[in-house]
């Protein structure tokens with residue numbers, strides 16, 4: 001088969017006279033657009049007449065964020081949408097049973113999310129956000145135990161806690177995993193996405209919005225938890241929470257494995273709870289797919305491709321400006 005793959009406006013695949021755009025960064029004239037999930041770096045408005053493949057959840061979550069990705073369908077002959085475990089509704093795309101594009105991928109189950117599924121393919125296009133051999137995330141149970149012990153210690157001293165993560169995806173996981181604490185308030189951006197998740201069948205506790213807690217003067221009754229979007233410790237918002245209530249911030253991101261992350265962002269604590277695969281999980285996923293050719297995209301794509309080559313794979317990093325790589329099998 002002859003396939004042409006390029007990475008310009010998202011990844012463009014030419015396969016059997018069809019031009020397929022994977023997570024294009026802007027509207028594109030093509031036969032088919034695939035939107036893997038509703039994060040704003042992946043979901044963009046498309047023209048009315050563009051054929052768009054995306055899950056129902058991705059379409060609705062994008063709409064909640066003010067992005068109309070067009071008239072989407074969830075099924076098309078020759079294409080299979082597979083759970084990628086990254087956020088609610090995130091999907092990988094299997095083209096003709098041969099080419100697998102992972103989109104953002106997480107293969108460890110978290111809260112209400114199942115693991116991203118691998119499948120046998122000839123060509124694998126895999127994300128490599130944490131594709132460097134220093135990103136090894138701890139088991140979820142161990143991380144949860146550590147965080148709960150920390151919160152317990154802070155609560156026993158009457159210290160409020162701000163749990164921070166991206167408003168779509170991570171914040172809902174935090175809302176689920178830490179829901180047994182009380183009281184919990186939520187930042188408005190998190191509340192909106194929690195509500196959208198609830199509409200899609202993920203029942204999250206109905207927390208009091210932060211603004212309402214401020215208006216009712218609830219914050220002076222300490223301790224409490226606020227689930228919030230990520231704020232650097234240098235923002236006025238966090239500075240004022242610290243000054244008024246002595247609040248402590250805990251951030252959740254895979255990047256917290258980087259030595260300087262916590263200090264660069266001025267977080268009090270940071271834990272590697274990620275919505276992506278760590279290095280070992282990426283390698284395991286590749287092995288399970290048994291591909292003849294691997295393309296790595298995003299993040300540490302060169303590092304992952306080099307490592308895969310050492311394991312004997314035909315692997316290439318697809319950098320963002322790269323055009324038209326022709327492959328013949």
Ligand SMILES: [Zn+2]
Pocket residue numbers: 037039042086104
């Ligand atoms: Zn994402």
